[in-house]
Amino acid sequence: MVNLSRCIAQVGCILAICHQASAAPAPRRTVWEVVTVTSCPNNACATTAPCTSTLSPVTKTLTTTECSTSEPVTTTFESTSSSLTSTSTSSRYTAPPSGNPYRDRNFNTIHHIYNLTIFPNQVPIIAFGASAVPDGLFADHASGRISPVGNFTDFEDSIEYFFALPPLPISNKNSAAFTRFELAQFSSECPEIASSTVYLYAEVVNATSPDNGKLVSILKQTGFWRFNERGEVVNYDLALIEVDHFIEELTSTDYNDPAAQQELIHTTCNAQALRCNGKNAQYDSIEHCIESLSAKPFGSYTNVWSDSVVCRSIHIVLTITRPDAHCPHVGPSGGMKCVDYDYKTRQFDDEHLWGRTDLFRCIA
Known part of the structure; x- marks a missing residue:
């Protein structure tokens, strides 16, 4: 693979990558020719195998750039195939207790959202934006807080955080990406509210490396979700835990170093x-x-x-x-x-963000 040590721009949850959609001609190297996406229609994720959807052949490509003071080297992701199944899904799918439809629905929605943060499932969303996001996940006016990144006040903001920021293999020195996740803790005692803790596992994704599949780091995200009557996420208040240490391990970089x-x-x-x-x-x-x-x-x-x-x-x-x-x-x-x-303002301005301060309580 191309030397990736120069491209270390880090991102909240966390993607470090320099993008170029249209630039002067430069050397190109296709590293991912077929993009597939795990998709669970109507949130009906199976417990034994990933649900799948197909992508029609397209012509648009996602081109990323390794940035340095020298001539850029570009990498192109092409979505060119259909009827393919992604192998990227949670390795530990723990189903919620049966017999509670809203709890099952909320669990599956959250599970589906995190499954779309797994490489390469997020690539079509990076390339095509909102049109590649399955229906039923986020409401049109979804808004929330992700600590320590900031507030997200509409649908576009929300999907960018969840799907555009997870690392790609070309984005960091370790060629790491989220390859699996674990929905470790979950509770939903009323139809509109759920809480969760998720572990996102970053592993080396480089078929030519002896470290391919090696665990690099784990990112923990915990918090609350609010759903509408259709089971779409309307609001969220989530936190990334010790994200600075995750970044250090993901990138093998000490950002206290002036260089x-x-x-x-x-x-x-x-x-x-x-x-x-x-x-x-x-x-x-x-x-x-x-x-x-x-x-x-x-x-x-x-x-x-x-x-x-x-x-x-x-x-x-x-x-x-x-x-x-x-x-x-x-x-x-x-x-x-x-x-x-x-x-x-960062942590407690719920009134300004949502218009109320008790948004994530179950009402008896």
């Missing part, structure tokens, strides 16, 4: 030059970007929602799906996302 910080700045600035141009341009040049970000706090993965380099390295990833929305977040002002919010 690693500078490398991330250069990677982010090269990526924004490719993705944020024309009306979305944020800096006069790559050098202007580097100068601007070098003057800002580097930040931390325990507090992503800040005027920092770390925050911008996350939002540059999301420019592949919606550059109009996310390029301003990478810019000098932070675009109202990569700005400093105080602790109370």
Whole structure:
């Protein structure tokens, strides 16, 4: 595989990748020719085998770029086949107690959402956005909080967090991606509310490596969900646990090292030059970007929602799906996302986010 050590832009939950959808001609190397997606119609996931859906042949490709100060090397994901079954699904599917329809429904919805964060199941969503998200998972106006990343206030924001940010094998030094998950804890004592704890296992995905399949790290996410009468997620309040330690293990990088910080700045600035141009341009040049970000706090993965380099390295990833929305977040002002919010606003402003403070209680 191409040397991946340069492309270390990290992302909240967590994808470190520089994207290029259309750029000047550059050497290309197809590393994933067929994309398949596990899909469970009507949330009816089987306990013994993954449900599957088909993707019609398409012509659109997802192209990613290893970013450095030298000539970029691009990688193209092509979705070109149909009627194929993904082998990526949770390795431990623990069914909820039988005889409770809403509990089964809520469990299956959450299970289906996390299954679409597993590589390569998320690739069609990265490439095609909302049109590739199965019906019945998120309501049109879904909104929520993901600590320490930020608030997500609509359907597009929500699907970008869940499906565009999980790591791809080309995105980090270890060629790691989420290959399986475990819905370790689950409770739903009323139709509209559920709580869960999920373990996401990042393993090496590189058929040419002797480490292929080796466990790199595990990310833990816990929190609450709220559903509408159709079983779609309307709201969520979730937290990533010790995400900074997960990032260190995923990338084998110490971001307390000034050299690693500078490398991330250069990677982010090269990526924004490719993705944020024309009306979305944020800096006069790559050098202007580097100068601007070098003057800002580097930040931390325990507090992503800040005027920092770390925050911008996350939002540059999301420019592949919606550059109009996310390029301003990478810019000098932070675009109202990569700005400093105080602790109370980040964690307790439920009234502003949802209009109430008791959203995740079961009403007797």
